[in-house]
Amino acid sequence: MLHTVYMSGNSLGQHGPKTAAALAAAPLLHTVYMAFNDLCEYGPETARALATAPLLYTVHMNGNRLGEHGPETAEALATALQLHTVNMAFNNLGQHGPKTAAALATAPLLHIVNMSDNILGEHGPETATALAKSHTLEVVSLEANILGDTYRATATALANSRSLIHIKGNDYPDGFESLSFKEITYRNLASLARFADRLIEIKDQSWFNKTNIKHLGHLGPYTKAELGRIIIEKGGTIPDDKYFADHFFQILGVCKVVSYHDNAGLPKTKTSISDLPPDLLELIGSFLSFEDWY
């Protein structure tokens, strides 16, 4: 049954590989936290051991001072065919960032990469270019990397990704978050349109599970608005489940949660659809009861 293990902060060091091998023997293991364990040169061997877990999905190896061992560690992790999320933050990667990123980008199902706080500096653009080569990557965090003047080149490189829908990074004086969302999102409209297509075409409504809805919630305000517009424009449909529809529309920013006081004076909240275009209202009306909405 064991599928998730948190082993962070245990000074495993040279014992990392054996610990990882023991964990990987659990047939259903999919999530492992091995952060802050002083793995250093034992990173690659630890990663190789973890990658033998057939269902490995999420690996956190942040804060292990991997440095020059980053690329080899990433290479090993990328052999895990189901790998979805990798956290390599705070590993002193620096000049080894690009090779680490290139290795990670070869993972066939990689969706989320955190390479924050790795003093990438001038290696930011090359790292971003390597990550952008992935065809599946949707979320990248490059926060706190002292990008300085290379910020714009890094952002542009990420914007050229075919799949990326969310980029985090806030070490630019103007705020990477606000600036990049305006610039990158609009440079990335083609990706967004493809994402909207996917949302519309997916017949299996199980895609709209909590995790994916949460991922949508990570989208920036401009992206949300644009995504909503594209979906409506394309005549898309939303699952006929009130819970998900509720969240979905909140995420798209076409409705909001409003606070009010009930008759007893107690604070309450409810969802409010406001300023909806008629076509969207019609779309919602096709599967939702309006009893709980106003």
Added chain:
Amino acid sequence: MRLSDLSAEAIAELNLLAAVVELDIADRRVTNSVFYKMIRTESELYAMHTDLSSATMLLVARIAATSPLLHTVDMTGNNLGEHGSETAAALATIPMLHTVYMVSNNLGEHGPK
């Protein structure tokens, strides 16, 4: 449930039981304990940063292992060290267990076991 929610009496009971050498987990003193009765119906056990001894934590793990519904155990920050392996072995017998937190336990060389 959170271990910290147990009363002082219930914790004292666990400490006393932990001092009994080779205590059988089916012993009436265990099955009558407050913690044993409470853990039977719990699906999650949070026992983080307790100031209990590793012997008591091991007993907690052994009793928890008899719980039919338990699926998540958090033993973060208990300095288990060399007792980590015994504790893990006890936890590994929990039939429904799927998530384990063993963060910050100074496991080091005891990590593999």
